[in-house]
Amino acid sequence: xxxxxxxxxxxxxxxxxxxxxxxxxxxxxxxxxxxxxxxxxxxxxxxxxxxxxxxxxxxxxxxxxxxxxxxxxxxxxxxxxxxxxxxxxxxxxxxxxxxxxxxxxxxxxxxxxxxxxxxxxxxxxxxxxxxxxxxxxxxxxxxxxxxxxxxxxxxxxxxxxxxxxxxxxxxxxxxxxxxxxxxxxxxxxxxxxxxxxxxxxxxxxxxxxxxxxxxxxxxxxxxxxxxxxxxxxxx
Amino acid sequence: xxxxxxxxxxxxxxxxxxxxxxxxxxxxxxxxxxxxxxxxxxxxxxxxxxxxxxxxxxxxxxxxxxxxxxxxxxxxxxxxxxxxxxxxxxxxxxxxxxxxxxxxxxxxxxxxxxxxxxxxxxxxxxxxxxxxx
Numbered sequence: 001x002x003x004x005x006x007x008x009x010x011x012x013x014x015x016x017x018x019x020x021x022x023x024x025x026x027x028x029x030x031x032x033x034x035x036x037x038x039x040x041x042x043x044x045x046x047x048x049x050x051x052x053x054x055x056x057x058x059x060x061x062x063x064x065x066x067x068x069x070x071x072x073x074x075x076x077x078x079x080x081x082x083x084x085x086x087x088x089x090x091x092x093x094x095x096x097x098x099x100x101x102x103x104x105x106x107x108x109x110x111x112x113x114x115x116x117x118x119x120x121x122x123x124x125x126x127x128x129x130x131x132x133x134x135x136x137x138x139x140x141x142x143x144x145x146x147x148x149x150x151x152x153x154x155x156x157x158x159x160x161x162x163x164x165x166x167x168x169x170x171x172x173x174x175x176x177x178x179x180x181x182x183x184x185x186x187x188x189x190x191x192x193x194x195x196x197x198x199x200x201x202x203x204x205x206x207x208x209x210x211x212x213x214x215x216x217x218x219x220x221x222x223x224x225x226x227x228x229x230x231x232x233x234x235x
Numbered sequence: 236x237x238x239x240x241x242x243x244x245x246x247x248x249x250x251x252x253x254x255x256x257x258x259x260x261x262x263x264x265x266x267x268x269x270x271x272x273x274x275x276x277x278x279x280x281x282x283x284x285x286x287x288x289x290x291x292x293x294x295x296x297x298x299x300x301x302x303x304x305x306x307x308x309x310x311x312x313x314x315x316x317x318x319x320x321x322x323x324x325x326x327x328x329x330x331x332x333x334x335x336x337x338x339x340x341x342x343x344x345x346x347x348x349x350x351x352x353x354x355x356x357x358x359x360x361x362x363x364x365x366x367x368x
Contacts, residue, residue: 174252185242225262230255
């Protein structure tokens with residue numbers, strides 16, 4: 001039996017792509033395109049990948065090898081782009097400390113380390129080395145991104161960062177990564193109800209473009225917030 | 236076992252980020268003063284109470300929706316429900332939590348009042364555009 005995407009998947013897919021375009025439009029309108037260039041590059045890449053995936057899907061079908069390969073390879077590239085977008089938020093937070101060079105060095109080292117670890121994992125038991133490497137790298141980099149976001153939020157609180165727009169971008173990353181991690185864990189805990197959690201996954205994917213579009217549109221660059229008021233545990 | 240650990244950790248992190256995110260939305264609106272008209276309609280003079288929230292939300296639903304604030308209003312609605320849940324469970328045993336949830340509920344009501352103010356001016360702009368046309 002051939003698996004096909006239903007109206008729900010198509011609607012969420014379309015909504016997500018439109019929201020990604022909205023992020024770019026909002027950033028352009030509010031003069032945030034260059035300031036948050038890597039975030040916007042990630043969104044632009046997501047839009048292109050969405051369109052390309054749709055093209056391949058409509059030509060070859062959901063279960064085709066072409067779609068499968070394109071999906072995983074593009075996902076890996078998008079994860080790397082998201083990783084760099086996240087690191088660019090580090091650059092914004094630590095801009096006053098002139099730590100740009102160290103952040104760049106740390107970024108490359110961490111990415112190389114993750115790639116090496118992923119290679120070490122797959123080379124022991126994989127015949128399709130490159131494909132499995134791409135999938136493994138994507139998963140591991142997601143995990144690294146999750147941990148980096150938590151560290152970044154701790155840094156925001158510690159350094160008493162006040163830029164509301166930056167704070168909201170970091171928080172939305174935190175919600176996004178946590179949603180995916182919780183969903184992944186629930187999928188493993190309740191494998192019999194995997195279909196339910198699979199329905200949620202694309203919906204969660206819409207959160208990041210939605211919150212970024214909101215932030216760029218509604219929160220001016222000059223807006224300030226006292227971050228200690230945002231912490232759940234009062235500081 | 237590992238999936239359980241990941242779930243607990245990520246759920247706790249999600250809660251932390253979600254609360255902080257909602258508070259950042261509220262913080263942006265708390266600096267905005269309400270017009271005399273909205274104060275009259277909502278009954279909120281300076282400090283909003285958590286009990287005002289439902290009433291203000293009902294008023295909010297009477298106004299035409301602004302696409303820009305639809306999601307933030309929904310997020311605050313979810314946050315308010317979470318606060319109500321905490322108030323009726325954990326806060327019963329932790330007195331400081333009672334004050335905290337009450338103040339947060341008040342902030343949610345104020346956020347809703349600010350959203351109401353924006354929707355009223357949005358409706359006025361739409362009406363003015365129609366009259367001009």
